[in-house]
Amino acid sequence: MTGAQIFEGHSWAFQAPLQILQLEQDTRSFDPPPLSHLGKRSTLLEARSWSSLLFNESSSLKAYNHYEYFLFQVPSLFNTWGSLAYVRPRPQKLTSLPALSNLTSFRYTAVFPFYNHVKLVLNAVELMENLRSLSVQLAPCEGDKATELEQRGSMDPSDPWMEIATGYSLIGHSVSDLGSRGSLVEFCACDYAFDPLRTELSPILEDILDDSTWAHDGQGTWTKKSICSAAYYDAGFQNALGKLGLCNQAS
Secondary structure (H helix, E strand, O other), X not given: OOXXXXXXXXXXXXXXXXXXXXXXXXXXXXXXXXXXXXXXXXOOOOOOXXXXXXEEEEEOHHHHHOOOHHHOOOOOHHHHHHHOOOOOOOOHHHOOHHHHHHOOEEEEEEEOOOHHHHHHHHHHHOOOOOOOEEEEEOOOOOOOHHHHHHOXXXXXXXXXXXXXXXXHHHHHHHHXXXXXXXXXXXXXXXXXXXXXXXXXXXXXXXXXXXXOOEEEOOOXXXXXXXXXXXXXXXXXXXXXXXXXXXXXXXX
16 A cells, blocks of 8 residues: 555564554645546555655554563554665665655654654655654653553553653754755644653753754744744734835735
8 A cells, every 4th residue: 555565573562453644635736636647556655746644653652561672663664664765776665755755744643662763764754855844742642541551561661751752862853954954844842742741852852953043932843943034024024014005015
């Protein structure tokens, strides 16, 4: 369906009931391809010029109960994409990877993924050459009872939180890099909604995402300052025109 073979050798350790992949197309550029075109496309990613991808990878928490949990691989598309992102020539079975370059928005949701897996996800994100918006959630929602039950195993309770902190450090550096040499202009750390985790993440991300380049709204969303300045200038310009009674002429 996606043109990538998913490794399932460690599925027993994760016991993930499902994963969710959601694709959206920008309605402004929506142009249904002819049926003959669809017949030539072998994967879901190639079926349309998708602009937005949401991927919910489910929980990795059960794997923490096993010795050397970090050696296990979560069954995921991003394991494959991230591992082969820099392989040249690109394997024929991954012909759908170029479709990732059309994406302008990506949201990644998981529960306590290992930091080495987060790195693979970020490798795949680098294939999204036109990405403008990145959103990430790595912790369960506050009051998640199912997650609380999973944590009653033999795991070290500090391990999942350590993995999140390291994962966000990697994410911060990737965002900084994508902002300087790519198209990224907005990053949202959805875990800022969880007060205890915000205290942990703030010094990590604010140290990496420099104030001179990124503006933080205090709620977990960073916007590239060149975009903020342009929006501020445009609003100020429109306000000045309004005072002069020139808005109608300008529009």
